[in-house]
Amino acid sequence: MKEHKFSTNQIHLEGHKKPFNSHSFPIFQTSTFYFDSPEHGAELFAGKGEGYIYTRLGNPTIDAVEKVVAGLEGGFGATATSSGMSAVLASVFPFVKAGDHIIVSDTLYGASTTLLTDFAARYGVESSVVKSTDLNEYKNSVKSNTKLIYIETPANPTLSITDIRGVSEIAKNANALLVVDNTFATPYLQRPFELGADVIMHSATKYLNGHGDVVMGFSVGKTEELHKKIRSFTKLTGGNANPFDSYLCLRGIKTLSLRMDKHNTNAQKVAEYLQGHDKVLKVYYPGLPDFEGHELAKKQMTGFSSVIAFDLKGGFEAGKGLMKSVKMMTLAVSLGTIDTLIQHPASMTHSGVPREEKMKAGITDELTRISVGLEDVEDIIQDLEQGLSKV
Ligand SMILES: Cc1ncc(COP(=O)(O)O)c(C=O)c1O
Structure with missing residues (x-):
């Protein structure tokens, strides 16, 4: 977060000029974008120049809310996803492959546990479930192939609190990434990157949007490298958010x-x-x-x-x-x-x-x-x- 304090940032952090002098960010309800010429299309596909190609790959309204969330969390970049579960997927699967091992805390949202244990196992990713509050269990579960630790704090439904800094030190020593589900706290109440996390995920369905009218998620990478891997994964798997939900979430975040x-x-x-x-x-x-x-x-x-x-x-x-x-x-x-x-x-x-x-x-x-x-x-x-x- 730069220059201003949180409440100012949540209103002004869109980070780029709103088009057509509009006061609020418009909904770009379009699936695709036209090219001025074949050369223009080729340029955009080569990653050169400013512009959009196709909404699964990027869209101005989705970009706007991603910039705000990345700014509020203090990460390099955020990827808006179609749900919180899609954000769990995008926060973990770009960083593991068959033969790897992950550690997950025992107090995650139920579907996150299923995804990161039973489902992951089907793709050859082994997981150890540890008591969320016991740092020794995290430490003792580290293996030579441990690639990632995943925690949620406060956790659903017992509100158990995990020591983010403590787990992040264990992750660093193991050369593993730490992913934190920050849904219950939001960046206003808890700042996992400052406590050593590498990736933050949100079910934006909850406090970020706040009005109960959107299902959406975010996966935020602390560094450019992490962000790019998450973004590529979502572009490929199609778990992106849509422009209308992004607009609603952008509006919700302002308060x-x-x-x-x-x-x-x-x-x-x-x-x-x-x-x-x-x-x-x-x-x-x-x-x-x-x-x-x-x-x-x-x-x-x-x-x-x-x-x-x-x-x-x-x-x-x-x-x-x-x-x-x-x-x-x-x-x-x-x-x-x-x-x-x-x-x-x-x-x-x-x-x-x-x-x-x-x-x-x-x-x-x-x-x-x-x-x-x-x-x-x-x-x-x-x-x-x-x-x-x-x-
Ligand atoms: C802490 C937490 N993480 C992730 C999720 C999944 O989010 P969604 O329902 O938006 O897919 C939930 C849903 O309740 C949750 O409470």
């Missing part, structure tokens, strides 16, 4: 710091309220002083973001009952949107998953997850209060 400040203060109050409630067994939120990762979160983050997990007394029936009783909150998966989202995985998203697998993923009958939104916090607490009174 990122304001939203995150409000998310933080609302979530802190909701977490404290839940902690004091007699129907709640345990609250998982990095902003609570007795949370396991609190001190580390204070060190590597400037706020605790807005996802809270909590265990309800009364298990499955209580969780399901709360889902039926809340009135204002939205019953939905996802997180990081303007409105408060609540879900009880055991009776909703994971209802068809065998018990053993649910336990392995930390999905107990008691666990409820809430993504605290931007409403007046008294109304969020009031909705929880009336819902909890009925379970």
Whole structure:
């Protein structure tokens, strides 16, 4: 990040002049771009001169949001992808081949774990899953063919906090890359490149866009070399974002710091309220002083973001009952949107998953997850209060 502070950058960092003196960046809703002549086409394909060829390879609206995200994260370049999962793919697969080994933390978003273990194995990439908070496990899992370590912090759904600097030192000693999923924190609250990461990925579906109307991701390379490999991979595999989603995300990012400040203060109050409630067994939120990762979160983050997990007394029936009783909150998966989202995985998203697998993923009958939104916090607490009174 140069010259200005974060809130100024999120508005002014587009980095290049907007075309036709437009005030907001236009949507270039086009699949292809015409050439002035065969020579012009040949020049662009040779990578010379300014201009665009075809939207999978590059598009002004997609470029604009990529520049902002790269600037906010402090990386050389960002590649916008069609989803967060597409960004996980683009952050790992350009850097590994059959015969390589990767280390992944045990608290990743479920689909990331499946992609980086079972799916990777089908292509000859072996993985070790380690306890996210235990640096010794990372160190002891390093092999001569370890190429990459992948972590997510805070993690979904337990909010566990991983020591980015600690893991980055292990990665450097092993000559391996460190990839950090920065979805829960955003660059406003956590700066993984400054803590030693090489690649940062985002599900922009969440806080970056922030309004719950886009599925999108980013893979940001710290150096030119890393960025170019990610970009080539996405051009080839076709996992690029589209111009309309890029426009919406560009617009969403302009208020990122304001939203995150409000998310933080609302979530802190909701977490404290839940902690004091007699129907709640345990609250998982990095902003609570007795949370396991609190001190580390204070060190590597400037706020605790807005996802809270909590265990309800009364298990499955209580969780399901709360889902039926809340009135204002939205019953939905996802997180990081303007409105408060609540879900009880055991009776909703994971209802068809065998018990053993649910336990392995930390999905107990008691666990409820809430993504605290931007409403007046008294109304969020009031909705929880009336819902909890009925379970
Ligand atoms: C931390 C994290 N990473 C990655 C993803 C995948 O993102 P998407 O759903 O945009 O593909 C998610 C989705 O919930 C997530 O929470």
